[in-house]
Amino acid sequence: MEERFSILLLRTVLVGCLLGISATVYFLFGLAGYVHSFWLNSSVVAALGFSALFFLAKFFTIPGHTNCLGRFLWAVTLLLIVTQIALGLLPPTSRDELTHHLAIPKLYANAGRIVEVPIAPYAYYPMLLDMLYTPWVYWGYDFVPKLIHSLFAALTGLLLFAYLGRRLNTIYGILGLFLYLSMPVVARLSHWGYIDLGITFYTTASLLCLLAWREQRDRLFWLSCTGASLGFALATKPNGLLAALVIGMLFLLSIVRQPRRRCAETSREIGLFLGLMLLPFVPWVVKNWLETGNPFFPLLNSWFVSNTGATTATPSFGAVGILQKRHWLYDESLAQILALPLRIFFSGQDDHPQFFDGVLTPVLIAFLPWAFKGKWLEEKKLLAAFAAIFLFYALFLVDMRIRYILSIVPPLIILAVYGVFNIYLNIKRPIYLFAVVLAVGVWHGTYTWRYFREAAPVGFLSGAETRDAYLDRMLPEYSAFQYINHSTPPSARIYLLFVGRRAYYCDRNYFHDGGDLPWYLLTAITRAQNADQIVRVMREKNITHLIAREDLLTTFLAHNLSPSQAAVWNQFVQSRLTLMFRDRGHAVYQLHG
Numbered sequence: 001m002e003e004r005f006s007i008l009l010l011r012t013v014l015v016g017c018l019l020g021i022s023a024t025v026y027f028l029f030g031l032a033g034y035v036h037s038f039w040l041n042s043s044v045v046a047a048l049g050f051s052a053l054f055f056l057a058k059f060f061t062i063p064g065h066t067n068c069l070g071r072f073l074w075a076v077t078l079l080l081i082v083t084q085i086a087l088g089l090l091p092p093t094s095r096d097e098l099t100h101h102l103a104i105p106k107l108y109a110n111a112g113r114i115v116e117v118p119i120a121p122y123a124y125y126p127m128l129l130d131m132l133y134t135p136w137v138y139w140g141y142d143f144v145p146k147l148i149h150s151l152f153a154a155l156t157g158l159l160l161f162a163y164l165g166r167r168l169n170t171i172y173g174i175l176g177l178f179l180y181l182s183m184p185v186v187a188r189l190s191h192w193g194y195i196d197l198g199i200t201f202y203t204t205a206s207l208l209c210l211l212a213w214r215e216q217r218d219r220l221f222w223l224s225c226t227g228a229s230l231g232f233a234l235a236t237k238p239n240g241l242l243a244a245l246v247i248g249m250l251f252l253l254s255i256v257r258q259p260r261r262r263c264a265e266t267s268r269e270i271g272l273f274l275g276l277m278l279l280p281f282v283p284w285v286v287k288n289w290l291e292t293g294n295p296f297f298p299l300l301n302s303w304f305v306s307n308t309g310a311t312t313a314t315p316s317f318g319a320v321g322i323l324q325k326r327h328w329l330y331d332e333s334l335a336q337i338l339a340l341p342l343r344i345f346f347s348g349q350d351d352h353p354q355f356f357d358g359v360l361t362p363v364l365i366a367f368l369p370w371a372f373k374g375k376w377l378e379e380k381k382l383l384a385a386f387a388a389i390f391l392f393y394a395l396f397l398v399d400m401r402i403r404y405i406l407s408i409v410p411p412l413i414i415l416a417v418y419g420v421f422n423i424y425l426n427i428k429r430p431i432y433l434f435a436v437v438l439a440v441g442v443w444h445g446t447y448t449w450r451y452f453r454e455a456a457p458v459g460f461l462s463g464a465e466t467r468d469a470y471l472d473r474m475l476p477e478y479s480a481f482q483y484i485n486h487s488t489p490p491s492a493r494i495y496l497l498f499v500g501r502r503a504y505y506c507d508r509n510y511f512h513d514g515g516d517l518p519w520y521l522l523t524a525i526t527r528a529q530n531a532d533q534i535v536r537v538m539r540e541k542n543i544t545h546l547i548a549r550e551d552l553l554t555t556f557l558a559h560n561l562s563p564s565q566a567a568v569w570n571q572f573v574q575s576r577l578t579l580m581f582r583d584r585g586h587a588v589y590q591l592h593g
Contacts, residue, residue, distance in 0.1 A: 002166050005162045005163075005165040005166035005173070006162075006166055006212070008058060008158070008161075008162040008165075009159060009162035009163060009166065009208060009212070010221075010222075010225070011054070012054075012058075012155055012158045012159050012162060012205070013159070013205045013208075013209055013225045013229060014225070015050075015051045015054050015055075015155065016051075016152075016155055016201055016202060016205055016229065016232070017225070017228050017229065017232070018047055018050070018051065019047055019048070019051055019132065020128060020202070020228070020229075020231075020232035020235070020280060021047075022043060022044055022047035022048075022132070023044070023128045023129065023131040023132050023235075024128070024131075024235065024280050024283065025040075025043065026040060026043070026044055026131040026132070026134065026135075027114065027127075027128070027131045027283060027284075028283060030108060030113060030114040030131065030134070031113065031114045031287065032113070033112060033113040034113075035108055035109060035111070035112050035113050035114065035134065035138065036109075036112045036138070040135075041135035041138065041139075044131075044132055044135050045135065048132065048148060048151070051151060051155070052151055055151065055154050055155060055158060058158060059078075059081075059154075059158070062074050062161075062170070062174060065170050066170040066171055066174065067171070069171055069434075070170055070171040070174050073171070073174040073175060073178050074174055076178060076441060077157075077174065077177055077178045077181060077182075080178075080181050080182055080187070080445075080448060081154065081181065083448060083452060084150050084153075084181075084187070084190045084191055085147065085150070086452075086457060086461060087146070087190075087191035087451070087452065087455050087457060088143060088146035088147040088150055088190070088191045089143055089146075089147075089457070089461060090143060090146075090191070090455055090457050090460060090461075090470070091142065091143060091460075091467055091470060091471055092142055092143070092145075092146070092192075092193055092504065093471065093474045093475055094192045094193075094194070095500060095502065096192070096194055097145070097192060097193045097194070097504065098500075098502035098503065098504040098505070099120075099122075099500065099501045099502055099503065099504075100120070100122050100123075101127075101129075101130055101133060101145065101193050101194055101195060102133060102137055102142055102145060102193055102504050103120075103501075103502075103503050103504040104117060104120065104122075104123050104127065104130060105130050105133050105134040105137045105138075106137050106504060108134055109134060109137050109138035116291050119511055119512055119513075119514065120501075120512075120514070121297075121298040121514050122298075124288050124291070124292065124297045124298055125237065125238055125298075126234065126235045126236060126237065126238070126240070126281065126284040127195075127236075127284075128195075128198070128232060128235040128236040128280070129148070129149070129152075129195040129198040129236055130195065132145075132148050133145035133148065133193060136148075142193075142504075145193030146190075146191050146192060146193045148193070149189065149190065149192065149193055149194055149195070149197050149198065150190040150191065150197070152197040152198045152200070152201045153180070153181060153186055153189070153190045153197040153200075153201075154181070155201050156180060156197065156200055156201040156204055156410060157176075157177040157178075157180045157181050158177065159201070159204050159205060159208055159410070160173070160176035160177055160180055160204075160410055160413060160414065161173040161174060161176060161177040163176075163208050163414065164176040164414060164417050167376060167418075168417070168418075168421055172417050172420070172421055175417055175420065175437070176413050176414060176417045178441065179363065179413050179416065179417070179440075179444075180409065180410060180413050182441065182444035182445065182448065183360065183361065183364075183409060183413075183444065184348075184350075184358070184359035184360070184361065184444060184447035184448075185348075185358040185359055185360060185402045185403060185406065185409075186406075186409070187444070187447060187448045187451060188350065188358070188359075188447070188451055189403060189406075191451070191455070194403070195236055195237055196237070196403040196404075196406050197406070198236050198237075199233050199236040199237045199239065199240055199243070199406075199407065200406045200407050200409065200410065202229045202230070202232045202233035202236060202240075202243075203229075203230070203233045203240075203243040203247070203407040203410075204407070204410040204411075205225065205229040206225075206226050206227075206229035206230040206233060206243070206247055207247060207250075207383075207386055207410075207411065209222050209223075209225040209226040209229060210222075210223075210226045210247060210250060210251060210254065211379050211382065211383075213226060213254075214254050214379075217261075220269075220272060223269060223272055223273055224272060224276055226247070226251070226273065227272060227273040227274070227275070227276030227277040228276045228277070228279070228280070230243065230244055230247055230277045231276055231277040231278060231279055231280035231281050232280050234277065234278075234280065234281040235280040235281050235283075235284055238299065239394070239397075239404055239407075240281075242390060242393055242394065242397065243390070243407055244277065245393070246386055246389045246390050246393070247386070249389070250382055250385065250386060251273060255269065255270065292304075325399070326340075326354075326400075329354070330354045340395055340400065341391055341392075341395065342365075344356055344360055344391075344400070344402065344405070345360050345361065345362050345364055345365055346362055348360050348402055353399070353401075356400050356401055356402045357401045357402060357403070358401060358402025358403055359402065359447060360402055360409070361440070361443065361444065363416060363440050364409065364412040364413065364416060365412065365416075366416070366419075367415070367416040367417075367418075367419025367420055367423070368384075368415055368416070368419060369419070370418075370419040370420075370422045370423050371384075371415040371416070371418040371419040371422065372384075373422045374418075374421075374422060374425075380415060380418060383411040383412075383414055383415055384411070384415060386408070386411050387408040387411045387412050387415075390405065390407060390408050391405055391408055420433065420437065456473075468482070471505070475502075475505075476584040476585060476586060477499045477502065477547070477549070477584075477586045478505060479581075479583045479584065479586075480547055480581060480583060480586040480587070480588050481505045481506050481507075481547070482505075483580070483581040483583075483588055484506060484507075484508055484545065484547065484588060485505075485506070485507040485508065487580070487581070488508055488544075488545060490508070491544070492508045492509070492544045492545055493508065493509045493510065493511060493541070493542045493543050493544050493545070494506060494508050494509070494510040494511070494543070494544075494545045494546070494547055495510070495511050495512070495521070495538070495541070495543045495545070495546045495547070496510055496511070496512040496547055497518050497521065497546060497547065497548035497549070497553050498516075498518070498548055498549040498552040498553050498556070499547060499548070499549055499586065500516065501516070506547075508545075509542075511541050511542075511543060517556065518553070518556070520537075520541075522556075522557075522560055522561075523537075524537035524538065525557075525561060525565055525568060525569050525572075526561070526565055528568050528572075529568070530568060530571065531568065531571045531572035531575050531576050531593070532593065534568070534569075534572045534576070535572070535576050535591065535592075535593040538591055543591060544590065544591055545580075545588060545589060545590050545591060546577070546588070546589040546591065547586065547587070547588050547589075548586070548587055548589070549585055549586050550582075550585060550586070550587050551585055557569060575592075575593075576591060576592050576593045577589040577590070577591060577592070578590045578592065
């Protein structure tokens with residue numbers, strides 16, 4: 001049985017590497033101008049199809065290797081997967097899909113190559129998963145990226161199933177798979193075309209392969225998978241750098257443990273690990289270096305001389321620390337700030353930045369007191385160390401969002417399942433333990449049901465509601481973009497003002513500020529003496545139209561303009577702008593002069 005699960009773990013990791021290789025090849029050929037190539041796009045489809053079939057084949061063999069309890073957990077997991085697939089068939093409506101993960105690939109598809117996008121600093125980040133999304137955006141099947149993102153969640157669950165099945169048994173493997181897929185933040189992200197579930201897969205694959213290599217030090221394919229998976233994590237998102245730091249530390253600890261190897265063997269291991277880790281990441285670094293002079297742009301700008309017109313500097317908190325920022329923004333006390341590592345498990349809320357914009361549940365830490373008993377104690381300590389160090393660094397490096405620390409969830413689930421196993425071995429009445437696990441499943445299920453109700457998919461999936469009607473219902477700015485697409489000339493260029501940079505549904509050329517606030521417009525107004533000077537600044541960007549959420553724009557200008565500047569703005573509005581369309585608080589203006 002142990003060998004069967006080891007093979008499953010390795011094959012799941014290799015499937016992930018296949019997807020990473022496919023995306024990397026797409027990136028390289030996309031830079032050369034082959035985004036419209038049938039063969040290039042078909043290669044991505046083939047890799048994705050094979051990966052999906054691999055998961056389904058392995059998942060549907062599980063019931064034949066377990067008992068009634070295991071089959072019940074499997075059936076509930078199947079229901080969860082079917083629900084996520086149904087939600088994945090909906091048109092894209094989430095923020096980062098419309099600003100980044102589909103909007104940037106749409107620009108690539110329109111250009112026929114991977115191009116520089118100076119108005120969007122995030123377009124310079126590594127975008128491995130977005131390469132898998134680009135063919136579908138090009139063909140118009142923009143719901144498929146949701147399913148691809150969900151596939152990475154399923155593959156991560158399969159990693160947990162394989163690891164826990166190998167260490168314990170099939171039932172505990174299914175429990176780990178279910179706990180991961182039902183975790184509220186995972187259930188929410190599984191029907192969005194984001195990238196967080198991808199980096200979580202690659203980080204988890206790298207960590208579990210490292211543990212396997214420590215156990216079988218002579219089998220270098222485990223070390224190769226560790227390095228390659230970590231390289232794909234680096235190529236997926238900037239916080240892959242944090243994963244590389246933590247796993248690199250654990251790798252070095254493994255290198256120096258007894259019995260130590262000869263210097264030549266150790267050098268070979270270090271070279272193999274570093275070489276395979278850097279290989280998928282180097283193309284992204286080189287691209288940024290050539291385009292901007294900074295290989296890590298838009299990060300570390302103070303270390304490099306920039307030669308790009310990309311916009312990164314806007315008024316912000318600057319060098320203010322994350323903890324001080326939370327005190328200023330949310331008036332949190334010192335005790336609340338110090339309690340952040342615990343609060344993320346208890347007080348997370350969706351769509352609320354103060355409460356981490358996502359939901360983890362206490363189940364991830366509730367069973368920790370019972371986890372560190374029995375066998376494999378050293379592995380358990382390494383899993384806990386990874387989660388603790390990753391979380392600690394994340395607290396100080398970025399604004400805390402649950403999806404930014406999603407990589408800690410799989411190791412914590414492994415430890416939670418170990419805790420459940422140890423309790424079961426020592427409890428006199430297991431029915432109580434089963435009741436607790438069932439309650440956790442129901443609790444997680446309420447979040448999935450809530451997400452299902454929010455998405456309201458029945459009308460669209462049944463055919464009773466058209467795509468345009470669904471999008472118009474879900475996105476207040478959609479009707480304004482539809483007007484732009486149908487009523488402005490193809491040469492138009494639209495300035496986006498307070499629409500959250502959600503430009504995916506804009507079929508015209510567009511411009512927006514690097515941040516959420518329109519500092520380009522504000523600068524033009526504050527430096528102008530009359531309306532003509534504002535027009536001149538707008539024409540420098542070839543702007544012909546404006547789309548604005550009017551209440552936010554009015555409030556922003558009222559708080560940032562002096563009376564004389566407001567008079568210039570009013571003159572500009574009255575003499576140089578013509579209202580073309582207004583609906584649900586969003587307006588389209590044409591620029592004259």
